Amino acid sequence: MEAEFDLLADEYHAQHKANVAITGEDPAYFAEYKIADLARLVHTLALPAGRILDFGSGIGNSIPWFRRHFPHSALSCADVSRRSLEIASRRFPGAERHLLVNGRVPVPPASQDIVFSACVFHHIAHAEHLRWLAELRRVTRPGGVLVVYEHNPLNPLTVHAVRTCPLDVNARLISAAALRRQALGAGWRAAEIDFKVFFPAALKAMRPLEHRLGWLPLGAQYRLSARP
Numbered sequence: 001m002e003a004e005f006d007l008l009a010d011e012y013h014a015q016h017k018a019n020v021a022i023t024g025e026d027p028a029y030f031a032e033y034k035i036a037d038l039a040r041l042v043h044t045l046a047l048p049a050g051r052i053l054d055f056g057s058g059i060g061n062s063i064p065w066f067r068r069h070f071p072h073s074a075l076s077c078a079d080v081s082r083r084s085l086e087i088a089s090r091r092f093p094g095a096e097r098h099l100l101v102n103g104r105v106p107v108p109p110a111s112q113d114i115v116f117s118a119c120v121f122h123h124i125a126h127a128e129h130l131r132w133l134a135e136l137r138r139v140t141r142p143g144g145v146l147v148v149y150e151h152n153p154l155n156p157l158t159v160h161a162v163r164t165c166p167l168d169v170n171a172r173l174i175s176a177a178a179l180r181r182q183a184l185g186a187g188w189r190a191a192e193i194d195f196k197v198f199f200p201a202a203l204k205a206m207r208p209l210e211h212r213l214g215w216l217p218l219g220a221q222y223r224l225s226a227r228p
Contacts, residue, residue: 028061030197034118034149035065037196041225047145048113049073055105055136056080056120060088063096076112078105110141117148119221121179122162122171129174133186140228146188148224150179152195158220176222188226195219 042049049070054062057077066075078099079085085098099106115136124132136146151158153173162168174182176193183191194214199206213219 031061031118032065032068033197034116035062035069037223038114038116038147039069041147041223042114042145045145048141048143051112051141052076052114052116053078053105053107053112053136053139055101055115055117056123057085057088057098059084060092062116062118063088063092063094067094073114076107078107104135105139107139109138112139113141113144115140115144115146117146119149119151121148121150122168122173126172126174126178129179129182130186133183133188137187137228142228144228146183146224146226146228148179148183149196149221150174150176150224152176152217152219152222154217155220176217176224179224183224183226188228191224191226194223194225196221196223 041047050073052066052070052073052075054066054075054077057063057079058081060077063075063077066073074095074097076097076099077085077088078101079088080101082100085100089096089098117136121129121132133146140146151162151173153159153175159173162171162173176195180191180193195217196210196214197220198210198213198216198218210219214223
């Protein structure tokens with residue numbers, strides 16, 4: 001996976017932009033909605049947010065939005081691709097730590113208030129999900145939270161987008177129910193699923209209704225949240 005994403009790193013933004021064009025949005029929309037949604041969840045649950053880990057941070061698309069929505073947090077960006085981390089640090093120079101993942105996440109146990117992962121697990125072999133979810137639990141503080149966003153294999157447009165995206169040539173989608181079972185198996189508790197992204201740009205006037213549709217398994221993506 002490291003070698004695959006090192007090769008794709010320089011082309012990631014352009015390929016991602018072309019792939020999501022059907023929605024009428026660009027990659028920035030999809031990056032920001034996740035961080036804004038995370039901020040609302042953290043506020044609702046009154047959770048600490050001093051230290052945040054972005055697991056599978058890629059070329060840094062989430063960094064500007066973490067700066068906007070979590071301006072007082074210390075962000076660590078962790079990825080298996082050294083090239084992606086280099087690009088991220090060049091695109092968005094700042095105080096963020098850029099960490100190479102090599103078998104484990106290089107941060108101390110129980111050191112992170114929030115562990116965030118955006119559309120990463122479908123790139124990890126399903127047989128490895130339990131191990132990585134346990135590793136993310138290792139680095140999360142008591143009282144912290146894991147928040148994972150993933151593509152929903154029940155949404156036909158999502159399935160089409162993944163099948164036609166060069167970035168996802170080796171990807172295998174995972175259902176919300178399956179990822180939740182894996183999280184519970186790795187020792188996480190209070191694992192909850194909320195479905196996201198129901199309306200394309202042409203129907204953006206209806207997006208304020210999305211927060212009421214989290215139960216409906218037709219969204220393009222879903223959010224798993226869990227506690228250690």
